[in-house]
Amino acid sequence: MEFLQELSDELRDLLTANSSEDARLVQKGLMLYRQGLVTQLQVAETAITAVVQDVMPAKVMLDPEFFGLSECSCPSDGLCRHQMAVFFAAYAGTYSVSDWLTEWREPARETKSAAVWGLQKAKDLVKANGILKPDYQRWVDSFETSFAALLGAKKHMNPFVVSELFGIYRRRLQASSPVEQEWKLLYELVAVVVSFRMLAELSERMDHGVEAVRRSYGHLFEAMVDEADDLVDRIGMQTLPFDFDEFVAGLKDDAFGLLTVVKGLEQPRIALYRVLWSGLFRKTSWREAELERVRERMKSVQEDENPLPLVVASIHLCVLLGEDEHALDLIDLVDDELIVPFIVYWIEFLSIMKAWKRAGRWIDVFLQKLKGYLDSAGIGGGFHGRTGFMRTVLRVITPYVTENRRADVYERTLLNGLPYSYAEYEYMLFDRGMYDRWGELQAFVGMEFQDLPKDRVKIVEKEQPEVLLGMLHQAVQREIDQKNRSSYRMAVRHLKKLRTLYKKLKRVDDWEYFLEGLLERTKRLRAFHEECTRGKLIG
Structure with a gap:
C-alpha cells in the first residue's frame, strides 16, 4: 500500500529521533500498539480509523494524504500517542514496525558516533595547525584540510550527521584563530565564506535533496549569512591592516565562486554574495570590475545551469553603482x-x-x-x-x-x-474613519458579519450605519441559502439588526418593502417563516 509508505515518510519528517519529546511520543504509541489496545481498525487510502483503549477511549482518524487534517478525540494538540499507535497498527498490516523504528532511530545513532569520532579528529587537527598567522592561502588550505578530514572522508553521509560534524569543524577553526582583533575578525569572515562554499559542495556531492538539506542542515547556511553580515559591519568599524589587499583579492574570488559553485541553494548563495559586496567591497573600481566579470560569465552559462545567481549579482552591482536603468532592464529577464x-x-x-x-x-x-x-x-x-x-x-x-x-x-x-x-x-x-471602504473590504474578503469585531461594528453603527446595510443583506441571503434550521435562526438575528438600522436611518418604508419581497421569495421555506414568526419579525 503506497499511501502507508507515504504516511510513514511524513511521520519520519515530523519526528526527530534526537528529540527526547519525540522519542517519548513514539515509545508511548508503540506501547499502546504492542499491548493490543488499538481496536476497530479500518485502513483505506482516504482515511485510517480506529479506537485506542487508553485511560479514556480515543477515536482516531488519520488522513494519509494530508496528515495535518488527522484527528483524535483526546485533548492533546497535534500529533499524539493515540495517532502513533493507530499508525503502527495500520503499518504492521503490510510492513515491519521494527524496521520502521530502526530506520527512524538510525540518524540519532549515527550522529552520536560521528560526534565522538569528530571530536577526536578535531583534537588531532588542532595539534597539527596551532594558531595560524595572517596568510590568506594558508588560512584557506587549513579550512579545506580540516573540512576534508571531518566531513569529506566518507563517500556517503546521512544528512542528519552533517550539522553535528560541521559544528565540530567550526569550533576547531576557532582554536586556530589569530589573537589580534583586526586579523581575528577577518579570519572569521574568510572562514564563513570558504566554509559556506565547501558545505554547499558537500551537499551536492552527497546528493542530498532540497528537502533533506532543509530539514537537516539548511539552518547552517542561513546562520553563516547572518554571521557574515555581522562580521562585515564590525570590520567596517575598525582600521584595516595595511596588507589587507591580499585578503580582499582572495575574498573577492571566493565571493564570485559562490555564484556558480553548485546548482542549488540559490537564495543563501545570493544573500552571502550580496552581504560581501554591499558592506565590504565598497570601491567603485572593484564593483565595476566585478560587474564586467559577472557579465562575461553570463555569456558562457550552460544549458543545465541556473543563471539566477549571476543575473541577481549583475542587478545588485548595478544598484550599488547607481545604474538603475541597466538593473531594471535585467529584472525583466527574470x-x-x-x-x-x-x-x-x-x-x-x-x-x-x-x-x-x-x-x-x-x-x-x-x-x-x-x-x-x-x-x-x-x-x-x-x-x-x-x-x-x-x-x-x-x-x-x-x-x-x-x-x-x-x-x-x-x-x-x-x-x-x-x-x-x-x-x-x-x-x-x-x-x-473610512467606514464605507472598510465595509467594501469585508465584502471583498468574504468576512462573515457575525465574525466582525463587535467593538468595530458598534462604532460603525454609530458613525455611519448605512455601511452595515449591504453587509447584513448579504449575510441574510447566505444564511437562507444554507437551508437548515440553525442558519434560518442566524438569518433572523441579522434581519432584526437590519430592522433596527433602517429605523435609525428613518427608512422604515424601505425595510417593509425589503421584508415583504424576502418573504414572498421564500414562501416555500416553511421553516424559515416559522423562525421569522418566532423572532417576531412577522405576526
Missing part, C-alpha cells in the same frame, strides 16, 4: 516569482541610503509585479508565508512613505497585496 523578493531588498537598501527618488522608482516596479507574484503557484509558504511576506514589504516601504508623505503608495501596496494584507488594510481604513 520571472516575477523569482525576482520580486530581491526587489524588496533593493528598496530597503536604497531607503537606508535615503536615496528616495531611486527607491520610489523601484517601489513602482515592485507594485507592478506584486499581484502576479502573490498569485503564482510557484512560491511556497502558503497563505501564512504570503501574509508574512506582505508584513515585510510594508515594513520596508514605510520609511519611504513617511519621508515623502506618500500614503497613496502605502494604500496601493495594501490593495495589491490583498487578501494577504487584509489585517493591515482593515486597521488603516478603520483608523482613518
Whole structure:
C-alpha cells in the first residue's frame, strides 16, 4: 500500500529521533500498539480509523494524504500517542514496525558516533595547525584540510550527521584563530565564506535533496549569512591592516565562486554574495570590475545551469553603482516569482541610503509585479508565508512613505497585496474613519458579519450605519441559502439588526418593502417563516 509508505515518510519528517519529546511520543504509541489496545481498525487510502483503549477511549482518524487534517478525540494538540499507535497498527498490516523504528532511530545513532569520532579528529587537527598567522592561502588550505578530514572522508553521509560534524569543524577553526582583533575578525569572515562554499559542495556531492538539506542542515547556511553580515559591519568599524589587499583579492574570488559553485541553494548563495559586496567591497573600481566579470560569465552559462545567481549579482552591482536603468532592464529577464523578493531588498537598501527618488522608482516596479507574484503557484509558504511576506514589504516601504508623505503608495501596496494584507488594510481604513471602504473590504474578503469585531461594528453603527446595510443583506441571503434550521435562526438575528438600522436611518418604508419581497421569495421555506414568526419579525 503506497499511501502507508507515504504516511510513514511524513511521520519520519515530523519526528526527530534526537528529540527526547519525540522519542517519548513514539515509545508511548508503540506501547499502546504492542499491548493490543488499538481496536476497530479500518485502513483505506482516504482515511485510517480506529479506537485506542487508553485511560479514556480515543477515536482516531488519520488522513494519509494530508496528515495535518488527522484527528483524535483526546485533548492533546497535534500529533499524539493515540495517532502513533493507530499508525503502527495500520503499518504492521503490510510492513515491519521494527524496521520502521530502526530506520527512524538510525540518524540519532549515527550522529552520536560521528560526534565522538569528530571530536577526536578535531583534537588531532588542532595539534597539527596551532594558531595560524595572517596568510590568506594558508588560512584557506587549513579550512579545506580540516573540512576534508571531518566531513569529506566518507563517500556517503546521512544528512542528519552533517550539522553535528560541521559544528565540530567550526569550533576547531576557532582554536586556530589569530589573537589580534583586526586579523581575528577577518579570519572569521574568510572562514564563513570558504566554509559556506565547501558545505554547499558537500551537499551536492552527497546528493542530498532540497528537502533533506532543509530539514537537516539548511539552518547552517542561513546562520553563516547572518554571521557574515555581522562580521562585515564590525570590520567596517575598525582600521584595516595595511596588507589587507591580499585578503580582499582572495575574498573577492571566493565571493564570485559562490555564484556558480553548485546548482542549488540559490537564495543563501545570493544573500552571502550580496552581504560581501554591499558592506565590504565598497570601491567603485572593484564593483565595476566585478560587474564586467559577472557579465562575461553570463555569456558562457550552460544549458543545465541556473543563471539566477549571476543575473541577481549583475542587478545588485548595478544598484550599488547607481545604474538603475541597466538593473531594471535585467529584472525583466527574470520571472516575477523569482525576482520580486530581491526587489524588496533593493528598496530597503536604497531607503537606508535615503536615496528616495531611486527607491520610489523601484517601489513602482515592485507594485507592478506584486499581484502576479502573490498569485503564482510557484512560491511556497502558503497563505501564512504570503501574509508574512506582505508584513515585510510594508515594513520596508514605510520609511519611504513617511519621508515623502506618500500614503497613496502605502494604500496601493495594501490593495495589491490583498487578501494577504487584509489585517493591515482593515486597521488603516478603520483608523482613518473610512467606514464605507472598510465595509467594501469585508465584502471583498468574504468576512462573515457575525465574525466582525463587535467593538468595530458598534462604532460603525454609530458613525455611519448605512455601511452595515449591504453587509447584513448579504449575510441574510447566505444564511437562507444554507437551508437548515440553525442558519434560518442566524438569518433572523441579522434581519432584526437590519430592522433596527433602517429605523435609525428613518427608512422604515424601505425595510417593509425589503421584508415583504424576502418573504414572498421564500414562501416555500416553511421553516424559515416559522423562525421569522418566532423572532417576531412577522405576526
